[in-house]
Amino acid sequence: MALKALDIYKLLPKKNCKECGEPTCLTFAMKLASGKVKPEDCPYLDENVREILGASTRPPVQRVKLGVGERSFAVGDEIVQFRHEKTFFHEPGIMTAVSDLMDPDSIQAVVADVRDHLLVRIGLDLRLNGIAVWSASGSPDAFATAVEAVEAVAELPEVLMAEDPAVQEAGLAVCGNYRPLIHAATGDQYREMCALAVKHGCPLAIRAPDLDALAGLSGLCTAEGVSHLVLDLTSPSLHDMLNQATAVRQQAITRTAPALGYPVFLDTRPCGLPDAALICGVLKYGSVLVADPLSEASRKALLVLRQNIYTDPQKPIQITPGIYRVGSPGPDAPVLLTVNFSLTYFTLQGYLEASGTDSFMLIVDTEGLSVLTSVAAGKLSETLVRDSLKEFAVPDLVKHRTLIIPGYAAPLSGKIEDETGWKVLVGPRDAADIAEFLEKEWT
Amino acid sequence: MTISTLSDWTGEVGTVTIGATKADGGTRSGTVTIGGERDLAFIGNPPTGNRPLIAYELCDDPSLWPAPVIRFLGDRASDPAEWARFAAGEYRPDLIRLYLTSTRKRGFSAFAAITTTVENILQATGLPLIIEGSNDPELDSEVFRRIGEAGEGERLLIGTAEAGRYRSIAASAMAFGHLVIAQSPIDINLAKQLNILLREIGLPHDRIVIDPYTGALGYGFEYSYSVMERIRTAALKGDDDLAMPMISSAIDSLTVKEVREADPSASDRTSVAWELYAMLPATVAGASIVCVRHPSTIQPLKAAIEALWSPPGGGA
Numbered sequence: 001m002a003l004k005a006l007d008i009y010k011l012l013p014k015k016n017c018k019e020c021g022e023p024t025c026l027t028f029a030m031k032l033a034s035g036k037v038k039p040e041d042c043p044y045l046d047e048n049v050r051e052i053l054g055a056s057t058r059p060p061v062q063r064v065k066l067g068v069g070e071r072s073f074a075v076g077d078e079i080v081q082f083r084h085e086k087t088f089f090h091e092p093g094i095m096t097a098v099s100d101l102m103d104p105d106s107i108q109a110v111v112a113d114v115r116d117h118l119l120v121r122i123g124l125d126l127r128l129n130g131i132a133v134w135s136a137s138g139s140p141d142a143f144a145t146a147v148e149a150v151e152a153v154a155e156l157p158e159v160l161m162a163e164d165p166a167v168q169e170a171g172l173a174v175c176g177n178y179r180p181l182i183h184a185a186t187g188d189q190y191r192e193m194c195a196l197a198v199k200h201g202c203p204l205a206i207r208a209p210d211l212d213a214l215a216g217l218s219g220l221c222t223a224e225g226v227s228h229l230v231l232d233l234t235s236p237s238l239h240d241m242l243n244q245a246t247a248v249r250q251q252a253i254t255r256t257a258p259a260l261g262y263p264v265f266l267d268t269r270p271c272g273l274p275d276a277a278l279i280c281g282v283l284k285y286g287s288v289l290v291a292d293p294l295s296e297a298s299r300k301a302l303l304v305l306r307q308n309i310y311t312d313p314q315k316p317i318q319i320t321p322g323i324y325r326v327g328s329p330g331p332d333a334p335v336l337l338t339v340n341f342s343l344t345y346f347t348l349q350g351y352l353e354a355s356g357t358d359s360f361m362l363i364v365d366t367e368g369l370s371v372l373t374s375v376a377a378g379k380l381s382e383t384l385v386r387d388s389l390k391e392f393a394v395p396d397l398v399k400h401r402t403l404i405i406p407g408y409a410a411p412l413s414g415k416i417e418d419e420t421g422w423k424v425l426v427g428p429r430d431a432a433d434i435a436e437f438l439e440k441e442w443t
Numbered sequence: 444m445t446i447s448t449l450s451d452w453t454g455e456v457g458t459v460t461i462g463a464t465k466a467d468g469g470t471r472s473g474t475v476t477i478g479g480e481r482d483l484a485f486i487g488n489p490p491t492g493n494r495p496l497i498a499y500e501l502c503d504d505p506s507l508w509p510a511p512v513i514r515f516l517g518d519r520a521s522d523p524a525e526w527a528r529f530a531a532g533e534y535r536p537d538l539i540r541l542y543l544t545s546t547r548k549r550g551f552s553a554f555a556a557i558t559t560t561v562e563n564i565l566q567a568t569g570l571p572l573i574i575e576g577s578n579d580p581e582l583d584s585e586v587f588r589r590i591g592e593a594g595e596g597e598r599l600l601i602g603t604a605e606a607g608r609y610r611s612i613a614a615s616a617m618a619f620g621h622l623v624i625a626q627s628p629i630d631i632n633l634a635k636q637l638n639i640l641l642r643e644i645g646l647p648h649d650r651i652v653i654d655p656y657t658g659a660l661g662y663g664f665e666y667s668y669s670v671m672e673r674i675r676t677a678a679l680k681g682d683d684d685l686a687m688p689m690i691s692s693a694i695d696s697l698t699v700k701e702v703r704e705a706d707p708s709a710s711d712r713t714s715v716a717w718e719l720y721a722m723l724p725a726t727v728a729g730a731s732i733v734c735v736r737h738p739s740t741i742q743p744l745k746a747a748i749e750a751l752w753s754p755p756g757g758g759a
């Protein structure tokens with residue numbers, strides 16, 4: 001049962017020392033009650049109190065970890081229904097499906113692709129997460145062989161999809177130590193599946209015909225000692241998946257049905273619209289998504305959508321202001337001004353690298369706003385440019401006094417010249433045109 | 444106990460009807476109605492309000508249009524009427540959205556051509572129409588008068604009004620019986636302010652569609668998605684100045700780096716993916732009209748919207 005803010009307050013040290021980042025112990029208590037801060041943020045809680053608070057303020061959606069090692073990932077631990085209320089914390093893991101009817105070579109080709117595929121965007125590595133092994137044959141041996149084929153290629157998180165406990169056991173015998181997700185316990189065989197989950201220390205997906213039955217099953221499984229559950233809401237109807245996932249999140253966040261306070265599993269295959277199902281899963285509360293291999297175009301769009309939805313809406317991804325080098329620029333190299341929004345920085349940097357011109361990038365602090373946005377908001381100003389030139393000692397780096405500014409900052413060019421004494425060259429609006437521009441204007 | 448979604452909303456999104464048939468004084472073969480939701484998008488059995496619709500975007504000066512679309516269409520892109528006929532006939536969008544991009548060229552003065560283009564489009568298709576005029580205050584008054592007049596009685600949705608320039612558009616809409624798109628840059632308060640301004644000059648709320656501005660996937664979409672969710676929930680909580688249906692168009696989708704630099708053999712697929720992965724989320728966030736430019740995006744987007752909309756078995 002969740003504690004109320006006042007009950008929590010009674011347990012706090014009442015020092016009002018602000019070290020937790022909150023103005024008073026009372027505000028800290030209020031935020032703790034709504035899951036917005038963690039007990040560990042207050043350094044003065046004794047072990048006992050911390051434990052009480054930890055248990056009673058457990059996030060409304062249980063945290064569950066899949067896999068081991070570098071590619072393992074955690075899901076759950078979410079506290080809001082809408083990302084604008086705070087943020088979404090743990091992006092869904094996307095699991096590529098293989099079946100035990102495929103020959104080992106084809107399985108391994110898929111696995112190697114998931115292992116190696118990488119999209120680097122805004123300086124972050126975006127990847128698919130793991131493999132779902134599907135028992136299509138119903139044979140324990142075939143399932144074990146398929147799991148072995150996966151294991152031989154990569155240590156990726158896995159979902160073992162076999163509802164027959166004997167088949168599941170055969171798969172777990174191969175990879176049970178690597179914390180695969182067991183899929184799935186149902187009303188008929190949950191005791192056996194729970195026993196397997198306890199034995200191997202694995203998370204367990206559960207399936208039931210409707211949400212009431214699912215809540216009941218969740219209670220039965222926790223009573224069997226399995227607390228790392230995942231709720232399977234797969235349906236051939238996209239409408240049902242969206243409605244049920246929304247209901248589960250609402251019930252969990254409001255703690256109306258704590259038995260549904262677990263991450264959601266969605267197999268996107270039965271509805272026949274893989275892109276649409278993946279999109280809905282990313283937007284509306286999917287945590288483990290199973291999909292057939294995707295085209296390169298879909299895969300890219302999916303990874304970018306997931307990155308978009310799981311970035312903090314209050315805080316753009318930023319880089320530290322300063323001087324950044326492209327290649328090994330000397331005292332005659334051009335200096336290009338831009339803002340500290342990561343997307344802007346990496347876009348410009350990519351095109352500068354491609355241009356082959358060694359150069360300096362002067363990144364000024366616009367609080368993470370893009371060029372056009374910061375110009376519109378008045379955050380990019382001549383005084384900021386003047387101060388940044390000085391702060392980062394740019395005059396000591398180059399012999400010349402010419403600054404290249406973004407095309408969208410053109411309205412500021414005169415003011416920057418007046419304020420800094422540097423000559424301003426207005427660059428193109430689109431960073432893609434930078435190579436041509438430098439070739440023409442920088443000799 | 445039956446566990447379902449928790450819906451304690453008190454407000455409702457207003458409805459807007461676009462297009463007019465012969466019976467209402469127009470020439471459209473049908474009309475469309477958007478809005479009317481009393482819950483989040485697609486929630487409920489059946490969902491509340493009206494199914495989100497797809498507008499297919501085209502223009503009268505293809506030199507300002509994304510390359511993948513022009514490559515796909517070939518010669519058709521040089522004649523907006525032919526383009527509209529082709530898209531409406533083969534791909535079945537719910538509406539056509541014409542951008543008068545010719546007005547965006549420096550020194551534009553061919554005002555008579557606007558009248559002709561709008562008339563031609565009206566003849567080319569029976570679908571309800573969205574017409575986008577100039578975005579230069581100097582031209583607005585004449586351009587919007589022409590559009591309004593050419594489409595009189597057709598209940599067009601015309602755009603785009605912004606905080607700095609909305610009078611000419613609103614005047615044309617009021618004089619000729621049209622509807623207005625009100626755009627603000629990804630900000631719920633600015634969206635609300637603009638709606639109030641429009642109301643104050645006499646444009647009723649049921650003649651406004653909100654455009655909260657949509658950044659392309661990977662290029663601002665994360666902000667647009669949330670601002671749409673915020674506008675929708677504000678309406679459901681009873682804020683009448685935000686209770687209009689929304690239109691979403693990620694107009695930069697087909698010029699972003701990922702699409703521009705896609706291998707030519709994957710250009711169409713990448714275009715479709717970039718539009719689909721922004722526009723389906725826009726419907727989930729609450730948009731009533733979503734817009735695409737690549738004809739091949741229409742079918743998968745439509746199938747997805749239908750699958751999200753229909754409860755299994757088609758009933759409660």
Ligand code: B12
Pocket residue numbers: 316336337338339341343344347348368369370371372373374375376377404405406407408426427428429430431432434627628629630633656657658659662663664666695
């Ligand atoms: C996402 C977004 C936001 C986000 C902020 C995102 C961020 N971190 O900046 C939010 C929602 C917060 C926002 C807010 C606002 N926004 Co805004 N926003 C956008 C949007 C959709 C995308 C911006 C983006 O991410 N661009 C991508 C990056 C990579 O672009 P970039 O930094 O400009 O970099 C490019 C070039 O400049 C060039 N480049 C970069 N550096 C350099 C350097 C050199 C030397 C060279 C040569 C080239 C170069 O290369 C890059 C790629 O080509 C744009 C629309 C658009 N299409 O740009 C509107 C837009 C910029 N916003 C706009 C406005 C008006 C605002 C607000 C002022 C509105 C308000 N609320 O008052 C606020 C201001 C912010 C504030 N007060 O806090 C307007 C600006 C209008 C104008 N032309 O002046 C735009 C164009 C939307 C519109 N059409 O109405 N915005």
Ligand code: SF4
Pocket residue numbers: 012013014015016017018019020021022023024025028041042043044
């Ligand atoms: S750190 Fe602890 S003692 Fe200090 S104000 Fe925060 S809650 Fe109170």
